[in-house]
Amino acid sequence: MKVFIQFACICFIYMSSNVFAADSEGKFAAKGAGRKACEDFVVSFQQKDSEFLLYAGWLEGYLSAYNQFQKNNYDIAPWQTTELFLILLQRHCSENSNVKFLDATNTMIRAFYPIRLDSEGAIVKVQVGDATAYYYKEILLRAKTRLKKMGFYPKEISGDKFTDEDIKAFSNYQQKFNLKVTGLPDQNTLTTLFLKANPNKSFTD
Template sequence: MKRIALLGLLGLLPFTSFAADKDGSFAPKGAGMLSCEAFVKIAESKGPDAARLIGWIEGYITAVNQTATDTYDIAPWQPPELLGELILNHCRKNPKDSVFAVNRALISSMAKERLTAKSEIVEIKEGDKKGAMYAETLKRAQQSLKDKGVFSGTADGKWGGKTRDALKAFQKKEGLQETGLPDPITLARLFQPSNGGQSAPK
């Protein structure tokens, strides 16, 4: 997977408050107790402990989905492996940072793209490749493609040839692999904010 830069990460504020003691303190567990330096060593080992880091990220996302206000899914299209890459890339450059702080800031930066309510799952097919995504996320992708002038259809959250062709046109324009599929790398570039937060893959 290509490396993705994470800019201004620790300058971001959490979008919601979580339970803690009266002083706002709480005890991180698992990978949240690690320094970035330790996180990098474990992640690059490719062993069982590296896989557990992804499990910790999944658990964190589940906790946010359960406790954050107006949130059904904080990471509707970002797989934990992608988030792990973002954290790893940041930690390589900032070994003294806390993994918990980095992860919390990253998740907070994704608040704008979260699903605030349950959404239908749409099956994505292209040749022998299959996948699935939320209808609401697909609708947002279609609208973004429309705004960029490569999609002439309706942003309705339904998969079809027009959406596939628009994705291919966008991927070609951006120098990405022309799969016609809404993969995480394509969506990261498509939803790239104008400034700050996650930058799109190079």
């Protein structure tokens, strides 16, 4: 959770106008959950009511549409789950209750844009014990490259597979920075690698 709170602060530094523009004045008609106020989303998030599922579905559809129509972009969320996005949006909306859910989402998209996947890539299966996950080869390579620069890899790296050496590198990183040690490039781990400037600094600072 500390990871999510810190990223929420980083994410919304990039507050700006809407990502999409439809008419000559940059206006367009929002539909569904996009028309809701942030304060409404926060209530649904806390209660986990039926409306909450509508927000989640709307968000996934919106991101898919963004992937389809945004130039130089294949996947705006190449490793992030819908759950992560919703947690970040809840944090922002709690502090900006008068903002529309659509505007909050666009702000988050702008923050993620620099670390998007700009073209289709191969998928790599990652298995650690009984846990199995799938990642883009490019994302694995980026994560391993950052770990190597931090001294967690003694040899060359590759994004083609996930070996025992990779498990060791990720586990050591997680242990050093007080993350849950899974050996996987999980949400918390990738968040710190890609979005946290100084892993030694507390997420709540």
